[in-house]
Amino acid sequence: MAKLARKVALVGAGMSKFGRHFPNKRNPDLWIDAWLDAVSKVDNGINSKDIDACYVGNYSSDLFNHQGHLGPQMANLVGLTPKPAPRFEGACASSGIALRQAVIAIASGVHDVIAVSGVECMTELPTTGVTDVLATASDSLFEYPAGATFPGLYGTLASAHMHKYGTTIEDLMRVGIKNHENGRENPYAQMQQSIKEMMESKKARLEKEGKDIPDWKDEFDFLKSRSNPMIAYPLRLFDCSLITDGAACLFLAADNVAKKFTDTPIWITGTGQGSAALSLHDRDDLTSFIASREAARQAYQMSGLKPKDIQICEVHDCFTIAEIVALEDLGFYERGKAVEAIKNGETKRDGVLPINTSGGLKSKGHPVGATGAAHAVEIFKQMRGIAERNRQVKFDVEKAMTHNLGGSGGTCVVHIYEK
């Protein structure tokens, strides 16, 4: 894997507030919010005249909003007409792919500056409709007729991981608890509450209604109760990410023009993408994602870095089990060993390897096509030292990573960032 032919810098990044916004905000509104937020983060300012192309990542506006052909629409809204505006789709990895293609286009010399857009408005459909649209990212021929839902596929993967490595439901719960602790510190997150806070407010509500107050000792008791219903064994509601509307925006620039925008660019030194069979039954290993391992291998090789060099990482926690598997696939921990590290607090904000300081997909939210770009927004903030509230890690972040998984692992995109 050769180095990039030309260095590529991330010079600005921003996002809309994630949440349930429809009908008050639709794709165009969310995208403009993200654009304005990203513009405000470019030290010396940026405007559409500086930008050569708009690369849009979106999973399924076609099915969510009856709108295809999103690229030119998003470009026009920010004054980029008639510049190139392609759209990229790879399920939940759509804007990770848009980011990667923008990096490649700049490195090749075709473009100097690109705006990367990730956007998705999911709540235009009711939950059953959203579930059905998401299911089209898995295999519709054989898995879907057998009853597979998205949580079902990740529940299936979890059963294999539990069987092989002894992973427990408490191990899964620790991921959600940690990510909500982070998300409560993120003003852009959909659910800005810790699980403990949600447990206390549930108790208070029951007391107010004159009902029996459950005797939950801690979050684990709460998460094992009927208040956290089973969705697809062993995954309960709080093991699943959220249904979200949102957008994110990144500005990328070639090395020779990056200085125009900022004195402190963040260099994207590694990019990788992998694929896997769409159906789980066509894969050799159900306890790991080959697409993740391949994407990581490429990104590490390009950057010359190793897993131990990475200081923080945003991983794709669409379900709690996915974060555990990602930590192993990215080489941070040996297979089956991530849960021990999580238990020891290593992946908390004050741990040795903070993971998903943004709150992750679990707490920040998961507007599928926007998620890959939003990962990069958090890394930008952490590396600049501008993460809001009490979320900023306590050390200087020199080297970071993002991991964006599509569907049930059919696509993965990994990026490495350095100061």
Add this chain to the structure above:
Amino acid sequence: MSEIVKDFTIESYLEYIRNKKLMGSKCKDCGETYVPVRKLCTKCNTANMEWVEMSGKGKVAAFTSITVGTPFFVEKGYGRNKPYCFSVIKLDEGPMVSGQLVGVDESKPETISVDMPVKVKFLETEIKGETRVDLGFEPA
């Protein structure tokens, strides 16, 4: 006269399922077996297949018990109070397939286990006067 060999397509595979046969394709060059069927062998890059019938025996490779199901399963009466089990089965012949696992206690998924031996069970559903057949499994 020899029987006309069905083309190695998804529809041929599904037609076999509708006739309650679990069939796969076997590469005549390298012996690799594919279920569901494939026309191109990705091990040796040839398209020289023959149909082979599977024994229908295998083991659970992974599973889940689903309480919030797909529209088809909701229509069949599954839901919060009656979960169903989706499974990936490793066939004795090697390939893995997806199918509903029946004959287990779906509301007590802890009692279902990876590696549990299973055998094929074709599942019939009446839809608008027609019988639909899906690939399923039950404990052996």
